[in-house]
Amino acid sequence: MSGEGDIKLLGMVVSPFVVRVRMALHMKGVSYEYIEQDLFNKSEILLRSNPVxxxxxVLIHGGKPISESLVIVQYADEVWSGKGASILPADPHERAVARFWAAYVDDKLFPAYIGIMKAATEEARAEKAKEALVGLASLEEAFTQSxxxxxxxxGDSVGYLDLAVGCNLFWLEAIRKMFGVTFFDVGKTxxxxxxxERFAGTxxxxxxxPDADSAVVFAKKLQARFGSNTSAK
Ligand SMILES: N[C@@H](CCC(=O)N[C@@H](CS)C(=O)NCC(=O)O)C(=O)O
Structure with a gap:
């Protein structure tokens, strides 16, 4: 990876959103300083860089912070457009469709699968599992079209929507291990x-x-700290 000036990434190792950004920077071949954050005791640099x-x-490029994983991925693709692989599709309609589904993943799929972990009752857990599976069924359709x-x-290689969905896979596996919910059913999706499987093999x-077990360890820490009412994702 080559040096591209002063680039820092504030992250947390099992955050799917951080993993998404790390994958994008990897695709671009950009090196950076990674600074792990304690989300239970937020650092001055995090509070200053993402006060909202x-x-x-948070990516800090040349002293300027950028927040929100999907925004950072798009920024990296634009700023380092001459380096590594392109992440967003070149065609404006395909780009819009990829953005639509990436937002869908964050707004629907993520809350549903994290909700399985946070659920206070088995009934609530089953409801969240159902929501996650419905979300994946829609993504199956999106996969066919995209x-x-x-x-x-x-298409032939990994792009924006692959990163947006793929960063969640280790958490889906962790939740499968903890609660027995199978998300990828060969019969249904x-x-x-x-x-x-293909994505995990890249x-x-x-x-x-990270491996699913590190997410399991983190999830158990959250449960021990907050019970089912976990607030730091
Ligand atoms: N939409 C944001 C979500 C980021 C997010 O939820 N990050 C979690 C870690 S997975 C966090 O920093 N939580 C701290 C908190 O909620 O106080 C993104 O895509 O970057």
Whole structure:
């Protein structure tokens, strides 16, 4: 990876949003200083860099902070457009569709699967599992349309929507291990099931994505600290 000036990433190792950004920076071949954050005792640099949401990830490029993982991925793709692989589709309509589904993942899928972990009752857990599975069924349809028969959402290689969905896979596996919910059913979402295996096998995912067990350990810490009412994701 080459040096691109002063680049810092404030992160937390098992945050899917941070993993998303780390994958994008990996695709761009950009090196950076990674600064792990304690979300239970937020640092001065985090509070100063993301005063509105106080969340990770924050990318600080040349002293200027950028927050929100999808915004950071798009920023990286624009700023380092001449480096590494392109992340967003070149075609404006395909770009808009990829952004739509990435927002869907964050607004619908993430809260549903994290809700499985946070649920106070088995009934609430089953409800959240149902929501997550409905969300994945819609994504199966999105995969059919976006991939056009190719291996990834973006076609022949990984792109924006692959990163947006793929950063969640280790958490889905952690939740499967903890609560027995199977998200990728070869019978119900065969394309996504095959895609998930393919994505996990990419050099980038093997390099950047933490293993599911580290998410299990973190989830248990949250549960011990807050019971089911976990607030720091
Ligand atoms: N929409 C944000 C979500 C970021 C987010 O929820 N980060 C969590 C870690 S996974 C966080 O920093 N939580 C701290 C808090 O809620 O106080 C993004 O895409 O960057």
């Amino acid at each position: 949401n106080k969340k990770v990830p 991939s056009k028969g190719k291996p990834f959402f973006a 065969p394309l996504l099931a095959a895609w998930a 050099e980038m995912a093997r390099e950047v994505v």
